[in-house]
Amino acid sequence: MSLHHAYDPDNIFAKILRGEIPSANVWEDEHVLAFMDVFPQSEGHVLVISKTSTAPSLLEIEPEALDRLTAAVQRTARAVEKALSPDGFQIMQLNGEAGGQTVFHLHFHIIPRWTDRPMKGHGHAPMADAAVLRALADRIAAALD
Template identity: 80%
Template structure:
């Protein structure tokens, strides 16, 4: 799929935002949603998406929506670190199929890292149990500033 293509309103994140598909939500406001990745690369893998923008990638996003996404990513990363005490974390954002993007709704990944725990591949991790994700989401939400 090329970088410059029409937004698909039936992508999985758009369907989550409309409530058609369940998600384990960490927090949300009128602009962004933070939720657990069901195929986590690491324990505590959180996704941040815009609720207002239909940008497919970083090239499409409105500056105001991007600013809100980055602020939400930082806020959530702080909570992940406080709640789970990883020794590091990654912020990932993929653009285009060749760039590793699998859902064409702009989003950021927060992936906690520990030196003794190998990270699973993007799009190759097994599906997590909803109960385990809910417990992690609750811990992260409790650590929000």
């Protein structure tokens, strides 16, 4: 798959945005949605996506949408840190199949890290229990500024 390609309106995130697939939402506004990754690489792994842009990658997103998205990533990362007290965290944003991207709707990963817990590989983690994700989403949401 090329780095530049047409947006697929049937990708999993588009289906989440349309309410066709359930998600454990942390928070949303008219521009962005933050929700738990169902295949978490670490406890508290959150995804943040634009609700207004259909850009498949960082190269195609509108500057205003990117501004809102990165502000949402920062707000969510602060809540993850406050709620879960990790030793650190990673912000990942992958572009193109060769770059490791598996869903072609621009998204950011917030992955909490602890020194004594190994991180699962991207695309290799088992599916998490929905109730566990909901509880984590609620804890992170309660820590939002």
